[in-house]
Each structure stands twice: as structure tokens, then as C-alpha cells.
Amino acid sequence: xxxxxxxxLLAEVHQRVxxxxxxxxxxxxxxxxxxxxxxxxxxxxxxxxxxxxFSGASGKELMKMLATIGYNRENVYITSxxxxxxxxxKRVTDKKTGKVIVKKPNRTPTKKExxxxxxxxxxELEQVQPKIIVPLGNTALQRLLGAKANIGxxxxxxxxxxxxxxxxxxxxxxxxxxxxxxVPMYHPAAVLYSRKLEPTIRDDWQQLGKYLHKIN
Numbered sequence: 446x447x448x449x450x451x452x453x454l455l456a457e458v459h460q461r462v463x464x465x466x467x468x469x470x471x472x473x474x475x476x477x478x479x480x481x482x483x484x485x486x487x488x489x490x491x492x493x494x495x496x497x498x499f500s501g502a503s504g505k506e507l508m509k510m511l512a513t514i515g516y517n518r519e520n521v522y523i524t525s526x527x528x529x530x531x532x533x534x535k536r537v538t539d540k541k542t543g544k545v546i547v548k549k550p551n552r553t554p555t556k557k558e559x560x561x562x563x564x565x566x567x568x569e570l571e572q573v574q575p576k577i578i579v580p581l582g583n584t585a586l587q588r589l590l591g592a593k594a595n596i597g598x599x600x601x602x603x604x605x606x607x608x609x610x611x612x613x614x615x616x617x618x619x620x621x622x623x624x625x626x627x628v629p630m631y632h633p634a635a636v637l638y639s640r641k642l643e644p645t646i647r648d649d650w651q652q653l654g655k656y657l658h659k660i661n
Contacts, residue, residue: 447474448572454565458528461561461615466532468549469493473524473569480657481516482575483507486584486632487527487554498523499633506633507581510646514654522573526588527554527562559588563611563618576660578608578625579653582632589627591618599629601649603656628653
């Protein structure tokens, strides 16, 4: 299912990201109260066009990994900490025509952009109520556990601890009073850039499968 966000939270996001280079809006999708909620960084160009989270090249890698533990897009929930595609503006000269072309490649969202979506993300997490949150990459992990959290140190581990929630005044984050279960994972795009990570990522997913078997 596609979740319907409250209009006041959408209006708040719109106000806070005015002037930022962000495009489209890709809502979270999937099963409510799932075993796992996969949390990415932000939509890419493919997601902006098709409005389906993790539907591009990195999404194909993610689906492969999910399949190895018996899950698919229908029985998990997939979202991201920023719902619009962050892009930069680059002007390049076409070598054939000599004309200047404007390109808008993807970029990592800023901390300010992640915070702008924080109340919306908190609301979504409250609706979804997953057994385990799976942050994919550092941007998602640091939104949940703070700026010092590092995917290289925490990947594949089952963590049970409070996560960050946005302060209602929008000034930053504070820790929740209850624990959540998390298993941080490398972002699926990581394997596209570094194939040597593939065995590690596969092992991490198998470990996640074992955790899920224990709680079900």
C-alpha cells in the first residue's frame, strides 16, 4: 500500500525545503506492521519518475538481497529519510556542438534537508510499526542513531536502543524513551561501486534472516 501523509506535515516539509534543489515526491510503500522497514537515503532519478521507492539500479540489488532471506517488496515496507530527489546543478559543454548543457545529477541530502523531513518520517515510522528497522547506508543510520554512527562499524549487527525523534520545534533531535530494534546495512548502491563488498553484504543479509527467524 501507499501511505497517505497528513496534509499539515506535507505543508511543513514544503515550507522548510523551499529554495532547496529537490525534485518530485516518492511516498513510502509496502506492508504495515511488517517484519522489516527498509530506510534509504532519498529517491534517485528513476524513483522521481516512477514514484516507487528503490525501483532503480540499487533497488534491483536490494530486491536480490531481500529474496535471499525469503522476502520481497510486498511483505516489507520501503521508505527513505528524505522523500524528494536531491540534485546538484552542473553546466557542461557538449564536445560535439559546443553548447552548454545543464545537468542535474543526484547528490546526498544535507543534514538540514533530512531534518526538514524528520517529523514526516517519525509519523510514518509510528504508522508502520516494524519489528526491525533496517537503515541502508550512513544517511539513514545517522538520522536514527546520530552523527557518530557509522555503517562500516555497525553493519549486520542487531541493535536494541533508543532512536532519534525530531523535536517538535524543528530545532533538532532527541532520543526516544523506548528501545527499537535495528540492523544497519550497507546501501545497496555500495555493491555497484565496490564489488568486493558483495560477500560482506550477502553475509549481513543472511544474519538479518537469522534475527528474523528468532523473533517470528
